[in-house]
Amino acid sequence: MANNNTVLIKIKRQNGPDSKSYWEEFEIPYRPGMNVISALMDIALNPTTRQGKATTPITYESNCLEEVCGSCAMRINGRVRMACSALIDNLEKPVRLEPLSKFPVVRDLTVDRSVLFENLKRVKAWVPIDGSYDLGSGPRLLPEDQEAAYPLSRCISCCCCMEACPQFNESTGFVGAATISQVRLFNTHPTGKALKRERLSALMGDGGIHECGYAQNCVEVCPKDIPLTRSISEVGREVMKQAIGDLFRK
Amino acid sequence: MAANPKIIVVGGGLAGLSAVIKIAEMGGQVDLFSIVPVKRSHSVCAQGGINAAKNLKGEGDSTWQHFDDTVYGGDFLANQPPVKEMCDAAPGIIDLLDRMGVPFNRTPEGLLDFRRFGGTLYNRTAFAGATTGQQLLYALDEQVRRHEADGKVRKFEHSEFLSAVLDGNRVCRGICAMDLHTMEVRTFPADAVIIATGGIGAIFGKSTNSVVCTGSAQSALYQQGAFYANGEFIQVHPTSIPGEDKLRLMSESARGEGGRVWVPKQKGDKRDPKSIPESERWYFLEEWYPKYGNLVPRDVATRAIFKVVYEHQLGIDGQPMVYLDLTHIDRKVLDRKLEGILEIYEKFVGDDPRDTPMKIFPGMHYTMGGLWVDFKQATNIPGLFAAGECEYQYHGANRLGANSLVSCIFGGGVAGPAAVEYARGQKAAAGNGHLDAERKRQEEINGKLLKADGSENPFQIWRELGDVMTRTCTVIRDNKDLAQTDTKLCELLERYGKLNLSDRSQWANTTFAFTRQLYNMLQLARVIAQGARMRDESRGAHYKPEFPERDDKNWLKTTKAYFAPDADEPRFEFEPVDISLIPPRARKY
Ligand SMILES: Cc1cc2nc3c(=O)[nH]c(=O)nc-3n(C[C@H](O)[C@H](O)[C@H](O)COP(=O)(O)OP(=O)(O)OC[C@H]3O[C@@H](n4cnc5c(N)ncnc54)[C@H](O)[C@@H]3O)c2cc1C
Numbered sequence: 014m015a016n017n018n019t020v021l022i023k024i025k026r027q028n029g030p031d032s033k034s035y036w037e038e039f040e041i042p043y044r045p046g047m048n049v050i051s052a053l054m055d056i057a058l059n060p061t062t063r064q065g066k067a068t069t070p071i072t073y074e075s076n077c078l079e080e081v082c083g084s085c086a087m088r089i090n091g092r093v094r095m096a097c098s099a100l101i102d103n104l105e106k107p108v109r110l111e112p113l114s115k116f117p118v119v120r121d122l123t124v125d126r127s128v129l130f131e132n133l134k135r136v137k138a139w140v141p142i143d144g145s146y147d148l149g150s151g152p153r154l155l156p157e158d159q160e161a162a163y164p165l166s167r168c169i170s171c172c173c174c175m176e177a178c179p180q181f182n183e184s185t186g187f188v189g190a191a192t193i194s195q196v197r198l199f200n201t202h203p204t205g206k207a208l209k210r211e212r213l214s215a216l217m218g219d220g221g222i223h224e225c226g227y228a229q230n231c232v233e234v235c236p237k238d239i240p241l242t243r244s245i246s247e248v249g250r251e252v253m254k255q256a257i258g259d260l261f262r263k
Numbered sequence: 264m265a266a267n268p269k270i271i272v273v274g275g276g277l278a279g280l281s282a283v284i285k286i287a288e289m290g291g292q293v294d295l296f297s298i299v300p301v302k303r304s305h306s307v308c309a310q311g312g313i314n315a316a317k318n319l320k321g322e323g324d325s326t327w328q329h330f331d332d333t334v335y336g337g338d339f340l341a342n343q344p345p346v347k348e349m350c351d352a353a354p355g356i357i358d359l360l361d362r363m364g365v366p367f368n369r370t371p372e373g374l375l376d377f378r379r380f381g382g383t384l385y386n387r388t389a390f391a392g393a394t395t396g397q398q399l400l401y402a403l404d405e406q407v408r409r410h411e412a413d414g415k416v417r418k419f420e421h422s423e424f425l426s427a428v429l430d431g432n433r434v435c436r437g438i439c440a441m442d443l444h445t446m447e448v449r450t451f452p453a454d455a456v457i458i459a460t461g462g463i464g465a466i467f468g469k470s471t472n473s474v475v476c477t478g479s480a481q482s483a484l485y486q487q488g489a490f491y492a493n494g495e496f497i498q499v500h501p502t503s504i505p506g507e508d509k510l511r512l513m514s515e516s517a518r519g520e521g522g523r524v525w526v527p528k529q530k531g532d533k534r535d536p537k538s539i540p541e542s543e544r545w546y547f548l549e550e551w552y553p554k555y556g557n558l559v560p561r562d563v564a565t566r567a568i569f570k571v572v573y574e575h576q577l578g579i580d581g582q583p584m585v586y587l588d589l590t591h592i593d594r595k596v597l598d599r600k601l602e603g604i605l606e607i608y609e610k611f612v613g614d615d616p617r618d619t620p621m622k623i624f625p626g627m628h629y630t631m632g633g634l635w636v637d638f639k640q641a642t643n644i645p646g647l648f649a650a651g652e653c654e655y656q657y658h659g660a661n662r663l664g665a666n667s668l669v670s671c672i673f674g675g676g677v678a679g680p681a682a683v684e685y686a687r688g689q690k691a692a693a694g695n696g697h698l699d700a701e702r703k704r705q706e707e708i709n710g711k712l713l714k715a716d717g718s719e720n721p722f723q724i725w726r727e728l729g730d731v732m733t734r735t736c737t738v739i740r741d742n743k744d745l746a747q748t749d750t751k752l753c754e755l756l757e758r759y760g761k762l763n764l765s766d767r768s769q770w771a772n773t774t775f776a777f778t779r780q781l782y783n784m785l786q787l788a789r790v791i792a793q794g795a796r797m798r799d800e801s802r803g804a805h806y807k808p809e810f811p812e813r814d815d816k817n818w819l820k821t822t823k824a825y826f827a828p829d830a831d832e833p834r835f836e837f838e839p840v841d842i843s844l845i846p847p848r849a850r851k852y
């Protein structure tokens with residue numbers, strides 16, 4: 014840290030997908046209660062490096078600023094987390110900011126995470142309702158079933174779990190924990206169940222659930238405390254059951 | 264004309280996605296545009312719940328009662344027929360969301376549970392844990408993804424609406440948008456366009472809204488000839504957590520459980536709050552309102568806090584903040600009843616509110632005003648529709664808690680089919696020269712901005728905009744201040760002409776995109792400030808001490824602002840309110 018009234022921040026920057034990355038350092042005025050996002054806003058107000066060189070504001074994604082939209086995932090001091098809930102006071106200085114490493118960089122701290130949305134399409138992560146017309150009330154659900162579904166449904170698609178997963182990389186093509194957990198969510202819904210077979214099939218084969226090595230890194234970084242390893246073992250068991258059944262049916 | 268018309272929907276919050284689903288079901292093709300991936304839209308922030316009079320608690324609630332509460336809560340400024348339709352449709356909307364898989368909280372019997380919210384005596388608010396908006400948005404997002412997989416919807420995310428494409432007859436024929444990665448400006452033709460771009464919080468600098476809620480799209484359309492209605496009605500929530508980056512909501516339940524609001528009696532007192540003795544604290548709400556104490560209604564609490572901070576200048580440490588104190592309450596009680604919201608405070612402020620009084624301040628929260636629409640969600644520009652927080656239709660002068668989510672889904676559900684019907688009855692545009700013309704116009708604006716070599720920093724201008732708007736256009740309005748605000752806004756617009764961009768690159772340039780939004784924010788700010796100046800009465804969220812009473816004789820009217828391009832400023836006209844169903848009565852809680 015430079016002195017008590019400023020915070021030193023080192024940021025790994027990259028001008029575009031094919032450009033080389035480089036580091037820049039910023040010394041910004043300290044105010045109590047600031048988070049990483051407000052530090053990035055300060056840099057935008059005065060984009061000058063610590064060495065006094067004029068530079069460009071940092072490109073990053075954010076929206077809700079209360080850890081519910083999933084936009085602002087980045088690596089902070091080497092650990093993947095949400096920037097809006099990362100308070101400067103609680104971080105070791107200097108603070109190091111880097112983009113996620115397993116997703117293509119767009120610019121600076123912005124990466125392309127569309128793969129997760131594609132995966133959600135692949136596993137049909139929806140309830141196949143007949144239509145949006147007024148068709149009366151939905152299925153009854155006991156409170157304990159709601160209480161089981163709700164935590165899974167809080168996934169903010171931030172991709173932290175995928176970033177931290179040793180198996181999530183180009184060579185495996187692994188779908189990642191978030192998608193598997195969504196499969197569990199929809200397969201347990203009274204109407205969502207209708208697509209259970211298709212969802213489980215989508216998790217077989219290359220990049221499917223068997224790639225998971227149960228390293229549990231995912232569960233440790235999930236900002237929403239989603240019980241990912243439980244989802245993986247439950248869905249894993251179902252996939253196995255279905256695969257064996259398919260084998261005998263052939 | 265076209266049996267399967269092409270409809271553009273701009274915005275993927277609850278309102279936009281609701282429209283998309285309806286259009287896809289009717290056989291239309293949708294191009295869906297959004298700045299952020301739609302799943303990250305601001306609607307995810309809503310915590311409390313969604314209103315519908317399903318009367319599952321044996322209270323004799325009815326949709327008429329919901330309608331009456333909404334109109335009364337809005338101080339009779341809303342046109343009544345569409346509000347009634349919304350309230351009648353609300354129970355069906357809850358059923359639909361339930362069928363889509365929203366994990367609403369349940370009763371022991373497995374039915375939907377409801378809680379009570381402000382402005383009503385009934386348990387009418389359905390909720391899914393403390394993240395209702397997130398759960399609703401996800402349900403719609405999943406259905407839209409299903410239509411996308413079927414090829415009925417194309418998404419253009421990280422893409423920003425710049426303007427409507429209008430033909431020679433001022434009919435909307437598509438939109439002009441900028442890709443936020445390549446920064447390329449393109450036009451997209453459509454048979455009709457629906458705008459669902461949400462709130463305008465960024466005009467006030469910091470608010471409870473998300474970052475992309477700038478109102479830029481609404482303002483661009485207003486500058487293209489769309490009416491902007493009731494802009495002066497801005498809802499402020501009394502207790503939000505001031506942050507370095509935003510104001511986060513602190514639920515009313517903290518006061519419900521006994522939280523006390525106070526400031527040090529001594530100006531600029533720098534002591535640790537816990538070391539300040541009782542006798543040197545000013546519990547101003549309890550003193551001023553002995554009957555209700557800390558639980559006075561939202562607008563009253565908000566005004567009192569403003570008075571203490573700005574008139575008495577007794578904000579904590581000279582800052583606009585007061586204490587909301589829970590430290591006198593037993594920890595176990597706090598954990599049992601308030602844990603969820605206390606965690607938010609801990610996570611984002613870093614202090615434990617069980618040990619230290621929370622610092623709170625009223626925060627700009629919601630705009631009742633928005634694009635003017637008719638009962639079918641059509642703006643005054645043919646072919647252009649609007650739904651959600653970006654339009655003005657359902658909440659009059661003040662919105663009731665948990666009524667926004669339902670108005671977004673309902674409004675989108677009306678706009679979608681209305682746009683399809685309109686498109687089916689419409690002749691194709693003659694030629695498409697207007698598409699190119701609009702693209703060129705936008706490219707010129709970009710070119711000028713990139714070349715600007717003045718000395719002004721857009722983020723500095725934004726800061727000043729937020730300061731002046733928060734100071735004069737939120738809780739207490741004063742005609743002299745408002746006149747000065749307009750002068751200040753003109754000054755900021757002039758300085759905008761002398762910008763110097765710190766980033767001129769043409770790839771994922773967020774500074775550039777923000778700077779374009781800033782211009783539109785400044786223009787819309789003038790509509791808000793001038794509208795507030797003109798309305799010489801107090802109604803709902805609009806409070807002017809010089810004119811403390813509601814004045815139905817002169818002001819039971821919708822404000823309609825339109826842009827005068829030659830003068831580069833807003834003009835106003837006023838429209839009578841449709842009060843055909845419930846005669847106005849005094850609003851006294
Ligand atoms: C903290 C908080 C809590 C709340 N709690 C409740 C509650 O409990 N109950 C309730 O009823 N209401 C609540 N509200 C209000 C409610 O959340 C909002 O009014 C509502 O979600 C708005 O939805 P929308 O669909 O209109 O817009 P949004 O959800 O804001 O979506 C806007 C969309 O437009 C896109 N967009 C914007 N500009 C452009 C552009 N120029 N080009 C392209 N795309 C653009 C965005 O990317 C986004 O997809 C709350 C609000 C806040 C701030």
Ligand code: SF4
Nearest residue numbers: 178225226228229231
């Ligand atoms: S358990 Fe390990 S391998 Fe499996 S998804 Fe989680 S982090 Fe990846």
Ligand code: SF4
Nearest residue numbers: 168169171172174235
């Ligand atoms: S499971 Fe957790 S870490 Fe993974 S995307 Fe969802 S919220 Fe993020």
Ligand code: FES
Nearest residue numbers: 076078082083097
């Ligand atoms: S900005 Fe939404 S999660 Fe951080």
